[in-house]
Amino acid sequence: MRAAVIGAGAVGLTVAHLLAESDAVTEVHVHEARPEAASGATAYAGASDVPHGWTERHRRLVETGEEWHRAFGAGLGADERYRHRTGTFWRSGTPESDARIRGLAYGDLAEVTRPLALDGETPVRGLLGEGYVISPQRLTALLLDRLRAGGRTTFRFGTPVAADSPLADGVVVDAAGGREEYDAVVVAAGPWAPGLLPPLAGSGVRTKQVYGYRFAGDPERPLTTTVVDLEKGAFLFPQPTVPGSYAMSVKHDVFDVPVAEGEPSPEADAQALAVARDHLGPRARLTERRIFVDTYTEGSVPVVADLSGTRRLVCVSGTHGSGIRLAAGLAVEACALLGVAA
Ligand SMILES: Cc1cc2nc3c(=O)[nH]c(=O)nc-3n(C[C@H](O)[C@H](O)[C@H](O)COP(=O)(O)OP(=O)(O)OC[C@H]3O[C@@H](n4cnc5c(N)ncnc54)[C@H](O)[C@@H]3O)c2cc1C
Structure with missing residues (x-):
């Protein structure tokens, strides 16, 4: 053939x-x-x-x-490995969102609270489970x-x-x-x-917009898990091949868009940076950003x-x-x- x-x-x-x-x-x-x-x-x-x-x-x-x-x-x-097991932290505040996450997640989940990096004091509650990051x-x-x-x-x-x-x-x-x-x-x-x-x-x-961001983290506060914030539609995680760099994707409900790459708006950047700083600390910096299109059903x-x-x-x-x-x-x-x- x-x-x-x-x-x-x-x-x-x-x-x-x-x-x-x-x-x-x-x-x-x-x-x-x-x-x-x-x-x-x-x-x-x-x-x-x-x-x-x-x-x-x-x-x-x-x-x-x-x-x-x-x-x-x-x-x-080790130098060629493209797939890594990681922890996944699902940010969650209510029993309803816990139930939704338990329906979605991979394997067992433990209830945890950890400090929000932004002020180091406000505890953020969520569920911790397992996942993979692929390069x-x-x-x-x-x-x-x-x-x-x-x-x-x-x-x-x-x-x-x-x-x-x-x-x-x-x-x-x-x-x-x-x-x-x-x-x-x-x-x-x-x-x-x-x-x-x-x-x-x-x-x-159908087609739909996906925003892709990259952030430089604070070397003193490395984030080792994936963070999933379903409310903000954001996934944030360390890039396996670029130490100190974090990838974030934000799914936007903008459907039936023409297939073209572009740049997010300053408002979208500010929202993404706020989520990143919650988890990476106040020194997190935006380094790259792009809008893509993906297919949805x-x-x-x-x-x-x-x-x-x-x-x-x-x-x-x-x-x-x-x-x-x-x-x-x-x-x-x-x-x-x-x-x-x-
Ligand atoms: C910011 C962002 C973050 C993402 N994060 C994740 C994630 O964490 N986990 C995950 O699983 N997925 C993620 N995705 C989704 C993932 O990237 C896509 O689902 C994946 O790339 C789809 O792969 P594909 O091979 O189907 O399509 P693509 O990667 O889009 O490849 C299609 C290829 O077809 C080529 N092509 C198009 N038209 C023609 C033509 N007429 N002739 C010849 N070639 C053509 C294109 O040039 C392109 O190279 C993310 C996507 C984005 C944008």
Whole structure:
């Protein structure tokens, strides 16, 4: 089988890796619009754990992904490790929010209070549990290395696939006029997927804004856990590969936005800084900020679908801000739809 993958983000590269490992596949071509792989949302994401419990489907995706990560990460040295177990502190003030968090979280939770870093005295109550932080930068670098070493994968960077490509017929036309025919095509184009595949709009996939921030912390008060503040829609956590740097994502309920990166407003910056200072201390400084677009669905359920009905065109979309954590589970499902076992 000759297979194409459109999009070299976390999902596309994991799909390419699974395809390239399979005896059923002879060649894999990765088509990526940007000059480099994993240079958009995948490169900027933190990325923290997604809670197990949103839905049964998330639970299955996380568990399938765990198996893949165990096999892929086996034997890596400390310098190459891309996935780290961490504590996760869920900020919570009421029995109602406790109940909501217990429904979402991964494993058991302990009730704790700890000082708010801002004044060191006001205790903040919450629930402490377990989680993972993945470095998407390290993960995708490893995937690229292995794909290159495997010798079955061809990369086509810097040439976007044309929106009117007859993908359901296995035909990929790129912006430079190149035309290739494949036995199977997997579209993993993140928020651009609905533009390439209009039927996705009918399956409820929408776009939504995600704000990404970076903060420098106070070296005397390192934060070692992920902090989840559901009320403010904020996730804050240490970046595993950049000591002293913290990533924050803030999910905004701004839907159906055009796919364009941009800059947050000064008001959004001030809110994000206030949350960061609560947990990192008054010396926390904003160092980077960007607005991205991600795909969402009603009920937060990702879509992995055979859009041709003939195992020729499979799409992964609607990752709901958790595409890094879910990428492996989604990739295994996408390959299964093509008849390629993990
Ligand atoms: C600030 C921020 C924080 C986040 N934090 C987390 C987190 O903590 N945990 C987590 O699990 N997830 C997190 N996410 C979500 C995660 O980054 C995304 O869900 C993930 O990147 C989706 O991966 P993907 O491979 O599907 O898409 P993308 O990473 O968007 O990759 C899609 C690729 O397709 C390419 N492409 C698009 N159109 C075409 C075309 N026509 N032809 C060829 N190529 C094309 C794009 O250039 C891009 O490289 C965060 C996202 C943001 C923005």
